[in-house]
Amino acid sequence: MSNTLDKVKAIEEYIINFRRNLHENPELSGQEIRTQEKIMKELDILGIPYQKVGNTSLIAILKGGKDGKTVALRGDIDALPIKEETDVEFKSKTDGVMHACGHDAHASMLLGAAKILSEMKDEISGEVRFFFQEGEETFSGAKKIIEAGGMDGVTACLAMHGMPELETGYVNIEAGYRMAGCDTIYVKFEGVSGHGSVPHKAKDTIHPACIFVTDLQGIVTKNINAQDPIVLSVGKFIGGTKANVVSKYTEIDISMRYFNPEVRKIAHESINRHAKAIADAYELKVDVRIEESALSLYNDSELADLAEKSAIKVLGEGKNKTLPKYMGSEDMPYYFQHAKGVYAFMGYRNEEKEAIYFPHHEKFKIDEDYMKYGTALHVQFALDYLNQ
Template sequence: MEIKELARLYKQYVINMRREFHKNPEASLKEFWTSGRIKGELDVMGIPWVSCAGTGIIATIEGMHEGKTIGLRADMDALEITEANEVEYKSQNDGIMHACGHDGHIAMLLGTAKILNECRDKIKGTVKLFFQPAEEIARGAKMMIDEGALNGVDGVFAIHLWSGLDVGKVSVEAGPRMAAADFFKIIIKGKSGHGSMPHQAIDAVVAGAACVMNLQSLVSREMNPLESVVISVGSFHSGTRNNIIANEALLEGTARCFNPKIRQEIPDVLERMVKNTAAGYRAEAELRYVEGTAPTINNVECSKLAASCVEKILSRDAVAETEKTTGGEDFSLFLEKAPGIIAFVGIRNEEKGTCYAHHHENFNMDEDALEIGTALYAQYAVDFLNSK
């Protein structure tokens, strides 16, 4: 039986598992029930596994013939969102929701485990199944890598179910697909005073506001206009009441780009701008910059292989192009260690109401996409292992 036929056979199993995970979402690094449920399914299949990165899991399927090793990854964590969908599998955990598709990723990888376990005679090498925690806080991939998950792995592959693509379409383009996602804090130090006598104080609010405005010019005036860069301040906290000039302000934001060289330059550029801006208002500024995820860059050869897999399980017309996104993905750390690709599998369907953005309280998916993703995971694994 071909892989796409097996994916069709296990379609309802994958849908049922997805709904079970959707009903029981857990936040990053707290995926205890999720982890236990996955282990239980792997035990039923007779697939050996080990724990990794706390709640993470590495399962191993050995083929009948020696060869390379491929790692297939699915992330497990949910988001701190209160679900607005009225469905039978609505989240039962208050304030937590699978609003990014990770429930589908887990279910598809379990369906893939069934397929590959049944097709071990066709597998030339080893398949590692990575059930990864804490993607939403950009910590899980690093934790798994630090514990040796990628030791001996020759290639990696992941799927992200994607609301920006219609169901039946798959994007496997080469090159940068998701941005580096870094974070920063700016602490402005001034001097308190009475609101009626600002000349006796150093206003942290005004200095902070000037920093926010001046940061906007970094992209438009210091970055190559052919490069995509985003610098956003999302939080500004200062002051205690209306007639006290604040002595401190805290700004928090994010920086996004696709070019690793630009990523290295941004902290110095930010620090120069905020220190000099604050000094213009007699204040002092401190920048605290934290690297999050690297750019997610798909390997050219792996992209070609993935496109051929999509043609096998669907058709040539199913291979779609979509814009790269400034959203971040810690699968990028896997791609720094081994050649691979992240595929975007479409879940959008206006007629079924699955047309909301990721991280929206009404996010949902056309579950027909789960059969496609399950088949793609399995087909890529087999074809990668059979390639020279």
Template sequence: MINNQIKESIKNNSEELVQLRRTLHSEPELSFEEFKTTEFICDYLEKLGISYRKTNPTGVIAEIKGNPAGKTVALRGDMDALSIQQLNDVPYASKTDGKMHACGHDAHTSMLLIAAKALSEMKDQLPGNVRLFFQPAEEVAQGAKAMVAQGAMEGVDNVFGIHIWSQMPTNKVSCTPGPSFAAADLFTVKFKGRGGHGAIPEACIDAALVASSFVMNVQTVVSRTIDPQSPAVLTIGKMVVGTRFNVIAENAEIEGTVRTFHPETRDFIEKSLTQYAENVAAIYGATAEVEYTRGTDAVDNEEESAKLVQQVAAEAFGPDSVYNEKPTMGGEDFSAFLTKAPGSFALVGSGNPEKDTEWAHHHGNFNIDEDALATGAELYAQYAWAYLNK
């Protein structure tokens, strides 16, 4: 199933792979601002002779053309950074204060570039085509949708993505059938009461009291109305209420997020949020306005594709490399590609306590064990080869 030429190419380019990642790490760009990163990728692809086109405003879609009569498999690597101050002291630290690759997207881009190099060296042997997505704006859950809207998935038969994962041991590979990342939604609730002097509460409707009651009661949507075997998380992350210590608040605004795996659970919570807000407001004589925004869908690994990833990993890196990481309630906009074709999303471990790379994603001390880069690059390329040769 695996191709030894790919394995040898990744091995021979492992030093370049590390350097690519360090270069990208030192020059982070935020979502839809990845202009230099886009040019960096285009320059590299031109040197490899791989055709590509830019997407708007940032991002690149490239194609390694083998047998035109064969299938097309797509490989995705995201490339945006975060508004986070880098805290760890490394030689390749971010050159821009307040911006950092704190989630591993620099690794994804560099791994996909080296995978592209390996596949381009053997394009005449490919029984199909490999499409490459260098995706912007994953962190704001808009980049995958933008690429799909610009034709990224047209003619694609299968799609595969990778995420470096600091919570797994270095070089372990996890890709289980079924949900792996949750649907991630956000909501805003605005309560309107009647403000007034803090010494005259009988003339007022206290929006702070209404909002507080909602925060305490809305958790029962999950704890008392959802099947415990259908995972769901409802989090209130922000509440703004009041203007002064002796003024009863007229307005309160709450923001939060909902994470689910199953569509029916998602639908139920969305409906219940409005019911709870309106009924709590009615108890106090206030009004409520709810805005519910669906973000990313759940990443649901197609069974055949996920099992192919496991088989490829076992053959390429040994049976012990296959790991069973539990699903996360985190969101991933890779799901937008899965609405257009079957596919799977794998995790590649990069956590190593000896190298201090077990920090949580989105932390200022986040870093990766660079030994995992070659594993990710080879997994990209070997999966494409295995799928096209099925």
């Protein structure tokens, strides 16, 4: 095992205290002003130059003693609109806002990595960029960093997320699809209103819209390869104004999750085709609008192999556990469009500490012992990639 973990253990209290301060003072996506200020203050102390981008994001740059490649490490910083129901001493002081996804830990681990790497920059060949990213929960922050030139010249990137399926000290790093892409699809049928006693003199939209909703699962089973997972969920259905008035408009909001971009394309085409066919059958107009939320996350095989080797140096052999793909989404894949990347899941489960809840739960807790491993993995991966 490397001495990276020993270096992190020496500053573990620093990482934990910073995380607790962030946890006490959570800020929603795009509003992380105080969080940004706290990180800038620490970067100033470390002597790491940075650039403010987007609303509240930071790009910090550490140049090594020799020329070489450029690796980017990302930590998200935003909290959620959730009222905290834990009993920790550093409970949120902002009513209705909580770090219920562990981004306070992610940001603190990245800061810890910056501290360690800044103390050994003469040994580094190349450049390390630290992305302290706003708005992951709204899938907006990554785009802001990319638009500001954050990925220019970057050849590899790494991010991680704490997860309760793994005990503290374990990790999941696998090549291939790891998280789903997400689209929201808005479908609006338009007909002709009229009296409920003479529906034949109007053009109702509720009945055809109901047919469309039940037809959606036919797209999943008949148009999509069964080997490629996809989820279509209708979360909102609004139509009509009164019992005896034929509904002129009916609106449907659909959430779609997928992995394979080709499946996404087929689903989009099929939804448009089926909506139009049903509208034509009932002499209606229909509008289909597709809003991209996040892309599917795909780990590069070479980087996944390198990250696994880095994890062995930090955690020891046998600590990389297999996990199923997640249907949840992330905005990290936008970075992967510009450079190959890898995303790791770090275990924070500890039943004795009640660190058992999945992210976005009001009783969400982490085992803070896991942060030293995440910090060390950031450091080890950056060193292994730049110095290989």
